[in-house]
Amino acid sequence: EAQVTQNPRYLITVTGKKLTVTCSQNMNHEYMSWYRQDPGLGLRQIYYSMNVEVTDKGDVPEGYKVSRKEKRNFPLILESPSPNQTSLYFCASGGQGAGETQYFGPGTRLLVL
Amino acid sequence: DQQVKQNSPSLSVQEGRISILNCDYTNSMFDYFLWYKKYPAEGPTFLISISSIKDKNEDGRFTVFLNKSAKHLSLHIVPSQPGDSAVYFCAARTYGGSQGNLIFGKGTKLSVKP
Numbered sequence: 001e002a003q004v005t006q007n008p009r010y011l012i013t014v015t016g017k018k019l020t021v022t023c024s025q026n027m028n029h030e031y032m033s034w035y036r037q038d039p040g041l042g043l044r045q046i047y048y049s050m051n052v053e054v055t056d057k058g059d060v061p062e063g064y065k066v067s068r069k070e071k072r073n074f075p076l077i078l079e080s081p082s083p084n085q086t087s088l089y090f091c092a093s094g095g096q097g098a099g100e101t102q103y104f105g106p107g108t109r110l111l112v113l
Numbered sequence: 114d115q116q117v118k119q120n121s122p123s124l125s126v127q128e129g130r131i132s133i134l135n136c137d138y139t140n141s142m143f144d145y146f147l148w149y150k151k152y153p154a155e156g157p158t159f160l161i162s163i164s165s166i167k168d169k170n171e172d173g174r175f176t177v178f179l180n181k182s183a184k185h186l187s188l189h190i191v192p193s194q195p196g197d198s199a200v201y202f203c204a205a206r207t208y209g210g211s212q213g214n215l216i217f218g219k220g221t222k223l224s225v226k227p
Contacts (some may be wrong), residue, residue, distance in 0.1 A: 003154070035217075040122075042219030043157070043202060090156050101147060102215065104156030 004105035006091050012111045013081055021076045021108050023091030031094045032074035033058070033102065034066065036087040043090070049074055050096070066098045081112045116140045117205050119218035126225050132190040134221050136203030139184065143205040143216075148177060148188050151200045151220070161188070174216070193225045 004025045011017055025032065033048035035058075045058030049068040063085055065077040074093075078085060086111050094102040118137045126132045126210050136146075144165035149157040163170040163177045163186065176189045190197055203218040 040219065042119075043217040045215075075145065092156075101159040104149075104158065106156050107154070 002103070004091055004093050006102050006105040006108050007091075008108060009106065012113065014113050015077065015082055016080050019078050019081060019110075021078075021091075021110070023074045023076065023087060023093075023105060024072050025074075025093040025103070026069065027093060027095075027103065029093035029103075030071070030096045031093075031100075031102075032065070032068065033092045034076045035072070035090045035092065036060065037090065037107075038087050046076070046089075049051050081110075083112050086110060086112045115218075116143075117203055117216045117218040119201075119221050121201055122219070123222040123224070126193045126223065128195055128225055128227050129192045132188075132193045132197065132223055132225065134188040134190075134201050134203075134223065136186045136188075136218055137184055138186075138205050140187070140205070140216075141184070142207050145206055146177070146179060146186050147204045147215075148175075149202040149204060149217075151202065157202055165189050190223075191221075195225050195227050198223055198225045 006020045007022045022046050030051045034046040037043050044060050046064050047066040049055045088107050090107050091105040092102040094100045116139050147162040148160040150160045151157040161172050161175050161177050165177050168179050179186045187202045198219045202220045204215050206215045
C-alpha cells in the first residue's frame with residue numbers, strides 16, 4: 001500500500017528536550033516536505049526536500065532542522081523545542097512531474113510544556 | 114502576505130444541497146490549483162485539481178471552476194453528503210514549478226447536516 005508514515009503520532013515533551021519526528025514514504029518520491037497546522041493559520045511549510053541531500057527552507061523554518069540522507073526518509077528535528085512549537089505536524093511526499101500532487105502522512109500531534 | 118486566501122473559515126450546508134467553497138489568489142504566476150480534503154485525525158488527501166488552460170474540471174460530485182481574470186476558483190459539491198464534512202484546503206503553484214512552491218490557504222470547514 002502506497003503511504004506516508006510518521007512516528008510518533010502523539011508526543012508530549014518539555015522545553016529544551018531534543019526530539020525527532022520520523023517520516024517515511026514507500027512511493028519512491030523525490031519530493032518530501034514538512035508542514036505544521038495551527039488553528040486559523042492553515043498549513044504552513046517548514047522545510048522541503050527536492051531529492052537526497054537537497055533541502056530548503058519553507059515559510060516557518062525557525063527552530064527546526066531536517067535531513068535527507070535516503071530517498072524514503074525525511075526526519076524533522078527539534079533541537080530545543082519551545083511551547084510555540086506545539087502544533088500538528090504533517091509530512092508529505094510527491095513526484096516531480098508537472099501535474100503531481102502531494103501525499104500526506106497521518107500527522108503528529110506535539111505538545112511542548 | 115497571503116497568496117492563497119480562503120475567506121470563509123466555515124460553511125454549513127444541508128444534505129443534498131450544493132456546497133460552494135471559494136478561494137482567491139494574488140500571484141498571477143500561479144497556474145495550477147488543487148483542492149485537498151482533511152478529516153480530523155487524518156492527513157489531507159488530494160481531491161481535485163485544475164490547470165489554467167481549463168476553466169472547469171469535474172470529477173463525480175466535485176467540480177472546480179477557475180476564473181483567471183478574477184484570480185478566483187471555487188469547488189462545487191453536488192449533492193452534498195454528511196461524509197463530505199471536513200476541512201477543505203485550496204492550494205496553488207506554477208504548473209511547471211516544483212512541489213516546494215505549493216502554497217496553501219487556511220482552509221474552510223464544511224459541515225453537511227443530515
